Amino acid sequence: DSGVTQTPKHLITATGQRVTLRCSPRSGDLSVYWYQQSLDQGLQFLIQYYNGEERAKGNILERFSAQQFPDLHSELNLSSLELGDSALYFCASVFGADYNEQFFGPGTRLTVL
């Protein structure tokens, strides 16, 4: 158990819909990273937040957005969903702002039908 929690574990929705994925970092960690992993693909870095502020941006689509709240939990919002958005979405947390050992959550499996 990494100490990072993600909800929900599974999500099934239809094309065109909008969903929100939630991540609670380890106690004391200030940074949250979001990743997308499609079937048989590597992890694609989407975005990083540090203490409520966006820190780095990766291959995040304009249909996707994220935020980190004052209690440090983070949400990833996916809208106008397409079949290709079906994937595992992981969040990871780190104490500091810069890359170090990341602790990953169990992931949310999103299925778009």
Add this chain to the structure above:
Amino acid sequence: LAKTTQPISMDSYEGQEVNITCSHNNIATNDYITWYQQFPSQGPRFIIQGYKTKVTNEVASLFIPADRKSSTLSLPRVSLSDTAVYYCLVGEGRDKIIFGKGTRLHILP
């Protein structure tokens, strides 16, 4: 941003030592080298991180030559449970994190 190159897959047998090499020719002065392990449908798990020479912990060793253009993850006496994907990352923090596709290690009985 340093790009990494790893073998796509490797097979080995239980009890053997496994070495996975990662090339990172454009590594920057401030970059660290980090390895993660991922089992199917689970988040990656940190294995080891190093900057130069050799680092060892309870599960692996990381060998980094003087020019730092490559690194080798060494797993001693592997077991079936070491079957996983192994990712090599290079970076120093604010860069975008690139995991790549990793090396799929298959341990045979």
